[in-house]
Amino acid sequence: MLPLSLALGVAPFFPEPHIVEKCRMLMAGTLRRPLDIFDLVLHASALSYFGYRAGRELGSLLLKRREGR
Secondary structure (H helix, E strand, C coil): CCCHHHHHCCCCCCCCHHHHHHHHHHHCCCCCCCCHHHHHHHHHHHHHHHHHHHHHHHHHHHHHHHHHH
């Protein structure tokens, strides 16, 4: 899951990952075109989904550990 999320989240790799470029544009206030906004959402969604899944797994493990005591 992590390799796929990273591959989709930071593709294309050269010269600069799209997510980095779009985040810089967002911070500078130049992220205005609908295509750029869509691109940011698309690349961030893979990383967000991975974070969501990892958080649920971690929470599940912590609850199991707490119930086992």
